[in-house]
Amino acid sequence: MTPTITAFERSPDRGKGLARDMRVRWALEEVGQPYHVRLLTFKAMKEPAHLALHPFGQIPTYEEGDLALFESGAIVFHIAERHAGLLPDDANARARSIAWMFAALNTVEPPIFDRALASIFERDEPWYEQRLRALEDSIRQRLEQLSGRLGDADWLDGAFSAGDLLMVSVLLRLKGSGLLDEYPNLSAYVARGEARPAYKRAFDAQLAVFIAASTG
Amino acid sequence: MTPTITAFERSPDRGKGLARDMRVRWALEEVGQPYHVRLLTFKAMKEPAHLALHPFGQIPTYEEGDLALFESGAIVFHIAERHAGLLPDDANARARSIAWMFAALNTVEPPIFDRALASIFERDEPWYEQRLRALEDSIRQRLEQLSGRLGDADWLDGAFSAGDLLMVSVLLRLKGSGLLDEYPNLSAYVARGEARPAYKRAFDAQLAVFIAASTG
Numbered sequence: 001m002t003p004t005i006t007a008f009e010r011s012p013d014r015g016k017g018l019a020r021d022m023r024v025r026w027a028l029e030e031v032g033q034p035y036h037v038r039l040l041t042f043k044a045m046k047e048p049a050h051l052a053l054h055p056f057g058q059i060p061t062y063e064e065g066d067l068a069l070f071e072s073g074a075i076v077f078h079i080a081e082r083h084a085g086l087l088p089d090d091a092n093a094r095a096r097s098i099a100w101m102f103a104a105l106n107t108v109e110p111p112i113f114d115r116a117l118a119s120i121f122e123r124d125e126p127w128y129e130q131r132l133r134a135l136e137d138s139i140r141q142r143l144e145q146l147s148g149r150l151g152d153a154d155w156l157d158g159a160f161s162a163g164d165l166l167m168v169s170v171l172l173r174l175k176g177s178g179l180l181d182e183y184p185n186l187s188a189y190v191a192r193g194e195a196r197p198a199y200k201r202a203f204d205a206q207l208a209v210f211i212a213a214s215t216g
Numbered sequence: 217m218t219p220t221i222t223a224f225e226r227s228p229d230r231g232k233g234l235a236r237d238m239r240v241r242w243a244l245e246e247v248g249q250p251y252h253v254r255l256l257t258f259k260a261m262k263e264p265a266h267l268a269l270h271p272f273g274q275i276p277t278y279e280e281g282d283l284a285l286f287e288s289g290a291i292v293f294h295i296a297e298r299h300a301g302l303l304p305d306d307a308n309a310r311a312r313s314i315a316w317m318f319a320a321l322n323t324v325e326p327p328i329f330d331r332a333l334a335s336i337f338e339r340d341e342p343w344y345e346q347r348l349r350a351l352e353d354s355i356r357q358r359l360e361q362l363s364g365r366l367g368d369a370d371w372l373d374g375a376f377s378a379g380d381l382l383m384v385s386v387l388l389r390l391k392g393s394g395l396l397d398e399y400p401n402l403s404a405y406v407a408r409g410e411a412r413p414a415y416k417r418a419f420d421a422q423l424a425v426f427i428a429a430s431t432g
Binding site: 051055056057058066067068069070071072073074075077078092095096098099101102103105106107109110113114121125126127130131134142145146148149 | 267271272273274282283284285286287288289290291293294308311312314315317318319321322323325326329330338341342343346347350358361362364365
């Protein structure tokens with residue numbers, strides 16, 4: 001059965017791979033699962049029909065027969081559990097890969113996402129520079145620790161897994177900030193993620209939506 | 217094999233159930249799995265021996281034979297996968313419960329945790345009042361949506377699950393803020409979680425550590 005995901009009709013990042021449907025598209029491409037996309041306006045995301053699918057009125061959602069899911073992490077995990085290629089077979093390695101999924105979303109993403117929000121909503125506040133520095137210190141602490149753990153390895157724990165997929169997705173939001181450049185092994189790690197054919201297909205599909213909305 | 221978890225030797229919350237080992241203790245109590253606890257000072261958490269277990273130098277960790285895990289969400293999931301009682305048997309219901317686990321940690325917890333951090337570290341900053349209001353608005357938006365979804369139900373999706381365990385754990389940090397009181401069904405939901413015998417055993421065990429450290 002072909003699943004249907006939801007995505008922004010006009011992504012705030014102009015289709016540059018930062019909206020959270022990207023993670024789900026990338027996972028589906030990694031495992032070779034075709035999918036449908038239903039596009040939503042910001043208004044439609046807050047209406048009852050969508051809130052029935054996603055209690056927090058966000059994208060992406062995932063529908064497959066009787067199953068409706070929300071939260072990009074949970075959707076990526078669902079895909080990884082049902083297809084080969086995103087989680088190791090060995091039980092302990094699988095549990096560690098899942099730990100990296102949670103680490104990406106609960107430990108590494110929050111200060112990175114806060115920085116992105118502050119740079120939009122607090123830019124004109126008198127304290128903006130000071131607040132940005134505090135956020136960047138938090139981010140650097142995480143990056144330093146992550147860089148130390150990654151070392152010279154290609155991926156966080158053995159072969160590429162759903163943990164890497166989410167970690168790279170989270171780190172991508174730092175491109176252009178200069179912060180990632182301070183950790184050459186992390187920059188290379190993100191570049192390895194972006195170079196994967198499945199990533200490129202997902203990126204192109206997401207960008208095509210934005211271009212169609214802007215020119216159509 | 218009896219697993220070993222790590223916890224603060226002196227928890228910053230004075231043993232009131234907010235440190236993240238509480239979630240793991242609660243899950244272990246729900247499934248009836250005994251466990252050992254290794255207590256760590258803040259200094260020890262940043263030393264190589266602990267960083268080898270937890271790349272971000274935090275608690276809790278989980279060791280069981282050859283397996284070492286970090287991230288409370290991943291540890292709770294590991295326990296829930298290997299024991300009955302924290303995830304439904306039905307595949308779709310199980311996937312939805314996992315979605316609530318990710319929602320608790322990636323959507324609901326970040327603004328709640330930011331508020332707690334800001335109230336400690338930014339109290340004297342010129343932006344504090346405005347930032348607190350902004351964070352509380354974000355929290356209220358999430359609580360409103362969560363309250364709407366929960367409605368009159370006891371738990372988020374059928375029987376109590378790991379999704380509820382993490383969501384209640386995240387909401388508990390709002391006690392005393394007044395924010396939870398604005399949503400009576402969420403206050404009652406949190407109280408139902410706290411009333412579970414497994415929660416109480418975990419809470420008492422965590423508090424006993426703090427009392428021993430303070431009087432010993």
